[in-house]
Amino acid sequence: xxxxxxxxxxxxxxxxxxxxxxxxxxxxxxxxxxxxxxxxxxxxxxxxxxxxxxxxxxxxxxxxxxxxxxxxxxxxxxxxxxxxxxxxxxxxxxxxxxxxxxxxxxxxxxxxxxxxxxxxxxxxxxxxxxxxxxxxxxxxxxxxxxxxxxxxxxxxxxxxxxxxxxxxxxxxxxxxxxxxxxxxxxxxxxxxxxxxx
Amino acid sequence: xxxxxxxxxxxxxxxxxxxxxxxxxxxxxxxxxxxxxxxxxxxxxxxxxxxxxxxxxxxxxxxxxxxxxxxxxxxxxxxxxxxxxxxxxxxxxxxxxxxxxxxxxxxxxxxxxxxxxxxxxxxxxxxxxxxxxxxxxxxxxxxxxxxxxxxxxxxxxxxxxxxxxxxxxxxxxxxxxxxxxxxxxxxxxxxxxxxxx
Numbered sequence: 001x002x003x004x005x006x007x008x009x010x011x012x013x014x015x016x017x018x019x020x021x022x023x024x025x026x027x028x029x030x031x032x033x034x035x036x037x038x039x040x041x042x043x044x045x046x047x048x049x050x051x052x053x054x055x056x057x058x059x060x061x062x063x064x065x066x067x068x069x070x071x072x073x074x075x076x077x078x079x080x081x082x083x084x085x086x087x088x089x090x091x092x093x094x095x096x097x098x099x100x101x102x103x104x105x106x107x108x109x110x111x112x113x114x115x116x117x118x119x120x121x122x123x124x125x126x127x128x129x130x131x132x133x134x135x136x137x138x139x140x141x142x143x144x145x146x147x148x149x150x151x152x153x154x155x156x157x158x159x160x161x162x163x164x165x166x167x168x169x170x171x172x173x174x175x176x177x178x179x180x181x182x183x184x185x186x187x188x189x190x191x192x193x194x195x196x197x
Numbered sequence: 198x199x200x201x202x203x204x205x206x207x208x209x210x211x212x213x214x215x216x217x218x219x220x221x222x223x224x225x226x227x228x229x230x231x232x233x234x235x236x237x238x239x240x241x242x243x244x245x246x247x248x249x250x251x252x253x254x255x256x257x258x259x260x261x262x263x264x265x266x267x268x269x270x271x272x273x274x275x276x277x278x279x280x281x282x283x284x285x286x287x288x289x290x291x292x293x294x295x296x297x298x299x300x301x302x303x304x305x306x307x308x309x310x311x312x313x314x315x316x317x318x319x320x321x322x323x324x325x326x327x328x329x330x331x332x333x334x335x336x337x338x339x340x341x342x343x344x345x346x347x348x349x350x351x352x353x354x355x356x357x358x359x360x361x362x363x364x365x366x367x368x369x370x371x372x373x374x375x376x377x378x379x380x381x382x383x384x385x386x387x388x389x390x391x392x393x394x
Contacts, residue, residue: 197394
């Protein structure tokens, strides 16, 4: 069968997301994924050794799309304060879209995230590394004051301080009136903290 | 009966908390409250016209204890940055104690809070007013730079930026290792934003 020749991890993960969406996290099985792909479940297991590994990989893929989308801000040129503002605004926009645009898929991933806290921790580390890159550029350019105590701690503090605008625990607030000005006020506070006096 | 002569709103609220603790929010009734106090339920209704009003009042009392406890920082003298640090540290400590010390009562109040979002909004307003008082003092003393755009918005941004350390949605993180340094890093970021250059 032609399908098996081109069976990649990425294709399996796409099919897994489709199956999760269709059956929900409680009922989705590796056999369902294989059926969608028109392959044997053994072919799926050659790429992902267990169902748990497959679920972890699909969760990681879902989360890491944020990192890919935010990369232009992290690696871009231009003033560090604008890049950080853009990064935070874009993260908030993506999170709101995920929460509001497809609540069922979001709920599915919330279940998977609950099963895979190590994946979430790694993902947060990647996001904080992107903030750290922007902060380090800002310090080098003289736009930001030297980080106190250090860039990694400062970047984590920026992530934590804006947590109301990206942690799914707050998703219910994201459609409240006044959430936009609240975000802008926190962003402005964070930038004031970073800017060179 | 002597009890009726001294029946105050405060005594009813104490008894209501006791009844909520004993029976849980789903089962607690006004009749239970009256029984604990040794009065008729009519006597309770003379102070609180409905069961909903009683539940709202007991929720408000529970929340507003924080405001009372934090008042010394809000109204105190001394450097504004130390007062704000003390205020935020004390709020975090109280929230952790409530969440960790008596999880059952905490769960009860989480149910009541879900029923009374207007009470929570008023309570948050009171907390933000305390932050605003400290920020305004700091600006007057020259310790803090002029608030941009204004004191009320800045105070709300300080509250939102520290949300990971007082919003019950994050209670599960409060016993995680590293939560103390994470709090101190956010506090330090917030104070850097406020201090005069």
